[in-house]
Amino acid sequence: GQNIDQPTEMTATEGAIVQINCTYQTSGFNGLFWYQQHAGEAPTFLSYNVLDGLEEKGRFSSFLSRSKGYSYLLLKELQMKDSASYLCAAMDSNYQLIWGAGTKLIIKP
Amino acid sequence: SQTIHQWPATLVQPVGSPLSLECTVEGTSNPNLYWYRQAAGRGLQLLFYSVGIGQISSEVPQNLSASRPQDRQFILSSKKLLLSDSGFYLCAWSPTENEKLFFGSGTQLSVL
Numbered sequence: 001g002q003n004i005d006q007p008t009e010m011t012a013t014e015g016a017i018v019q020i021n022c023t024y025q026t027s028g029f030n031g032l033f034w035y036q037q038h039a040g041e042a043p044t045f046l047s048y049n050v051l052d053g054l055e056e057k058g059r060f061s062s063f064l065s066r067s068k069g070y071s072y073l074l075l076k077e078l079q080m081k082d083s084a085s086y087l088c089a090a091m092d093s094n095y096q097l098i099w100g101a102g103t104k105l106i107i108k109p
Numbered sequence: 110s111q112t113i114h115q116w117p118a119t120l121v122q123p124v125g126s127p128l129s130l131e132c133t134v135e136g137t138s139n140p141n142l143y144w145y146r147q148a149a150g151r152g153l154q155l156l157f158y159s160v161g162i163g164q165i166s167s168e169v170p171q172n173l174s175a176s177r178p179q180d181r182q183f184i185l186s187s188k189k190l191l192l193s194d195s196g197f198y199l200c201a202w203s204p205t206e207n208e209k210l211f212f213g214s215g216t217q218l219s220v221l
Contacts, residue, residue, distance in 0.1 A: 004152065030207055042199055042212035043153075087153070095206040099152035 004100035028093020035087040111136035115213030128187040132200030140202040142183040
């Protein structure tokens with residue numbers, strides 16, 4: 001079956017760095033998405049990886065290893081506004097998105 | 110620029126009542142349209158998607174239905190709501206099937 005795993009909750013300190021991991025199993029693969037979702041709001045797109053390696057976008061970076069079925073989202077210089085849920089989603093061979101349950105990130109001062 | 114509108118933001122409905130949630134997209138043509146439901150602590154569940162007017166694919170059998178009467182309009186309906194229909198409903202669009210999704214602001218539905 002198709003599956004996405006990511007930690008339920010993580011806590012980090014303002015100004016620090018945090019890495020949110022995601023492992024996936026899909027029938028075929030057409031890329032890995034990360035979305036940010038603040039409580040009660042809609043998810044917003046953060047990154048997309050389809051090739052192995054690291055994609056950097058400001059304070060946020062995303063990494064993909066297709067051979068390991070693994071991705072991570074790296075957040076640097078954490079700010080209080082980064083407190084949110086982070087959703088990992090893998091696209092299968094039929095272009096269907098398989099979603100993880102999300103990782104709730106709590107930032108402490 | 111493209112925008113997506115979804116309403117209402119919150120809805121409280123009694124069990125057995127009908128439902129109609131509407132979503133419209135502006136600034137693009139022939140978008141792929143999606144309805145998702147998000148339950149607390151769970152991943153997004155795809156309910157319906159549409160690649161064109163009148164073309165609806167259902168992912169989960171249930172008492173919900175969807176319609177696309179116009180190119181940029183997507184409607185989620187039910188004739189009789191169940192308690193289990195409570196959740197956060199999200200409409201989304203993408204230019205093509207393999208591109209990122211843009212989400213509407215969501216509807217928090219409580220069925221009592």
